[in-house]
Amino acid sequence: MTTNRATASDPRATLRAGLPxxxxxxxxxxxxxxxxxxxxxxxxxxxxxxxxxxxVGKHLRYDPAAVRAWVEAKKNAA
Known part of the structure:
Protein backbone atom coordinates (compact mmCIF):
# COMPACT_ATOMS: atom_id res chain seq x y z
CA MET A 1 0.00 0.00 0.00
CA THR A 2 1.39 3.40 -0.92
CA THR A 3 1.05 6.36 1.38
CA ASN A 4 0.41 9.86 0.14
CA ARG A 5 3.22 12.06 1.44
CA ALA A 6 0.80 14.90 2.33
CA THR A 7 -1.38 12.48 4.27
CA ALA A 8 1.61 11.05 6.10
CA SER A 9 2.79 14.46 7.26
CA ASP A 10 -0.59 16.01 8.12
CA PRO A 11 -3.44 14.07 9.74
CA ARG A 12 -5.88 16.73 8.52
CA ALA A 13 -4.95 15.76 4.96
CA THR A 14 -6.49 12.36 5.71
CA LEU A 15 -9.73 14.12 6.57
CA ARG A 16 -9.57 16.24 3.43
CA ALA A 17 -8.83 13.17 1.32
CA GLY A 18 -11.95 11.53 2.69
CA LEU A 19 -12.74 9.28 5.57
CA PRO A 20 -13.95 5.72 5.18
CA VAL A 56 -22.29 -0.17 19.91
CA GLY A 57 -22.64 -2.80 22.57
CA LYS A 58 -19.27 -2.78 24.29
CA HIS A 59 -17.46 -1.19 21.34
CA LEU A 60 -16.69 2.50 20.94
CA ARG A 61 -17.21 3.99 17.48
CA TYR A 62 -16.89 7.41 15.87
CA ASP A 63 -18.91 8.84 13.00
CA PRO A 64 -16.50 10.13 10.33
CA ALA A 65 -18.66 13.25 9.86
CA ALA A 66 -18.45 14.02 13.60
CA VAL A 67 -14.66 13.57 13.54
CA ARG A 68 -14.42 15.91 10.54
CA ALA A 69 -16.60 18.51 12.31
CA TRP A 70 -14.47 18.22 15.47
CA VAL A 71 -11.27 18.82 13.49
CA GLU A 72 -12.82 21.81 11.71
CA ALA A 73 -13.94 23.30 15.05
CA LYS A 74 -10.42 22.84 16.44
CA LYS A 75 -8.90 24.50 13.37
CA ASN A 76 -11.28 27.46 13.63
CA ALA A 77 -10.60 27.89 17.35
CA ALA A 78 -6.84 28.09 16.83
Whole structure:
Protein backbone atom coordinates (compact mmCIF):
# COMPACT_ATOMS: atom_id res chain seq x y z
CA MET A 1 0.00 0.00 0.00
CA THR A 2 1.39 3.40 -0.92
CA THR A 3 1.05 6.36 1.38
CA ASN A 4 0.41 9.86 0.14
CA ARG A 5 3.22 12.06 1.44
CA ALA A 6 0.80 14.90 2.33
CA THR A 7 -1.38 12.48 4.27
CA ALA A 8 1.61 11.05 6.10
CA SER A 9 2.79 14.46 7.26
CA ASP A 10 -0.59 16.01 8.12
CA PRO A 11 -3.44 14.07 9.74
CA ARG A 12 -5.88 16.73 8.52
CA ALA A 13 -4.95 15.76 4.96
CA THR A 14 -6.49 12.36 5.71
CA LEU A 15 -9.73 14.12 6.57
CA ARG A 16 -9.57 16.24 3.43
CA ALA A 17 -8.83 13.17 1.32
CA GLY A 18 -11.95 11.53 2.69
CA LEU A 19 -12.74 9.28 5.57
CA PRO A 20 -13.95 5.72 5.18
CA UNK A 21 -17.66 5.00 4.73
CA UNK A 22 -17.71 3.08 8.00
CA UNK A 23 -17.67 4.05 11.64
CA UNK A 24 -14.19 4.57 13.00
CA UNK A 25 -12.64 2.71 15.91
CA UNK A 26 -10.45 4.31 18.60
CA UNK A 27 -7.50 2.60 16.90
CA UNK A 28 -8.43 4.35 13.63
CA UNK A 29 -8.35 7.73 15.39
CA UNK A 30 -5.03 6.96 17.08
CA UNK A 31 -3.52 6.04 13.70
CA UNK A 32 -5.08 9.00 11.90
CA UNK A 33 -3.85 11.56 14.41
CA UNK A 34 -0.56 9.75 15.10
CA UNK A 35 -1.24 9.57 18.81
CA UNK A 36 1.24 7.80 21.10
CA UNK A 37 -1.40 5.21 22.00
CA UNK A 38 -5.08 4.44 21.76
CA UNK A 39 -5.31 5.33 25.45
CA UNK A 40 -5.11 8.98 24.40
CA UNK A 41 -8.41 8.58 22.53
CA UNK A 42 -10.00 7.04 25.61
CA UNK A 43 -8.63 9.88 27.78
CA UNK A 44 -10.13 12.45 25.38
CA UNK A 45 -13.49 10.73 25.71
CA UNK A 46 -13.29 10.64 29.50
CA UNK A 47 -12.39 14.35 29.63
CA UNK A 48 -14.96 15.16 26.90
CA UNK A 49 -12.40 17.00 24.78
CA UNK A 50 -12.26 14.69 21.76
CA UNK A 51 -14.65 13.96 18.94
CA UNK A 52 -18.01 12.60 20.05
CA UNK A 53 -18.17 8.83 20.07
CA UNK A 54 -20.90 6.34 20.77
CA UNK A 55 -21.18 2.78 21.98
CA VAL A 56 -22.29 -0.17 19.91
CA GLY A 57 -22.64 -2.80 22.57
CA LYS A 58 -19.27 -2.78 24.29
CA HIS A 59 -17.46 -1.19 21.34
CA LEU A 60 -16.69 2.50 20.94
CA ARG A 61 -17.21 3.99 17.48
CA TYR A 62 -16.89 7.41 15.87
CA ASP A 63 -18.91 8.84 13.00
CA PRO A 64 -16.50 10.13 10.33
CA ALA A 65 -18.66 13.25 9.86
CA ALA A 66 -18.45 14.02 13.60
CA VAL A 67 -14.66 13.57 13.54
CA ARG A 68 -14.42 15.91 10.54
CA ALA A 69 -16.60 18.51 12.31
CA TRP A 70 -14.47 18.22 15.47
CA VAL A 71 -11.27 18.82 13.49
CA GLU A 72 -12.82 21.81 11.71
CA ALA A 73 -13.94 23.30 15.05
CA LYS A 74 -10.42 22.84 16.44
CA LYS A 75 -8.90 24.50 13.37
CA ASN A 76 -11.28 27.46 13.63
CA ALA A 77 -10.60 27.89 17.35
CA ALA A 78 -6.84 28.09 16.83
Missing amino acids: DRYLTPEDLADMFRLPSVETVYAWRKKRIGPPGFR
